[in-house]
Amino acid sequence: MSKSKDNELRQKLDSEQYRVTQNSGTEPAFTGKYVDHKSDGTYRCVCCDAALFSSEHKYDSGSGWPSFWLPLAGDTVRTKTDESRGMERSEVVCKNCDAHLGHVFEDGPQPTGLRYCINSASLDFKDSAE
Numbered sequence: 001m002s003k004s005k006d007n008e009l010r011q012k013l014d015s016e017q018y019r020v021t022q023n024s025g026t027e028p029a030f031t032g033k034y035v036d037h038k039s040d041g042t043y044r045c046v047c048c049d050a051a052l053f054s055s056e057h058k059y060d061s062g063s064g065w066p067s068f069w070l071p072l073a074g075d076t077v078r079t080k081t082d083e084s085r086g087m088e089r090s091e092v093v094c095k096n097c098d099a100h101l102g103h104v105f106e107d108g109p110q111p112t113g114l115r116y117c118i119n120s121a122s123l124d125f126k127d128s129a130e
């Protein structure tokens with residue numbers, strides 16, 4: 001990332017948002033502002049405003065993080081293999097700006113069987129009524 005882009009993000013994001021999205025951080029379970037959030041609308045990337053997830057696909061996984069079983073469109077996020085912490089997991093990043101969002105697991109509900117476990121700090125919710 002360029003220096004000016006980094007400065008821009010530091011101004012735009014609070015320290016937790018910056019840590020999670022730029023340093024692949026994870027917010028503590030049950031602390032994020034969107035864990036129990038149930039309004040209708042779209043969850044956007046906190047860094048670049050790309051629409052990532054819809055409230056339609058949000059569900060209560062009990063994990064302590066906002067969970068979705070489908071990204072808004074399959075091509076708005078991409079996954080890469082994360083082998084940190086001694087286990088292989090699939091990291092989810094914003095396809096547009098590479099911000100770290102969370103991880104995807106294969107124990108979600110049908111029809112996808114996927115659980116996108118996403119940090120609230122990576123998301124910016126826009127109500128569909130706005």
Ligand SMILES: [Zn+2]
Nearest residue numbers: 045048094097
């Ligand atoms: Zn982004």
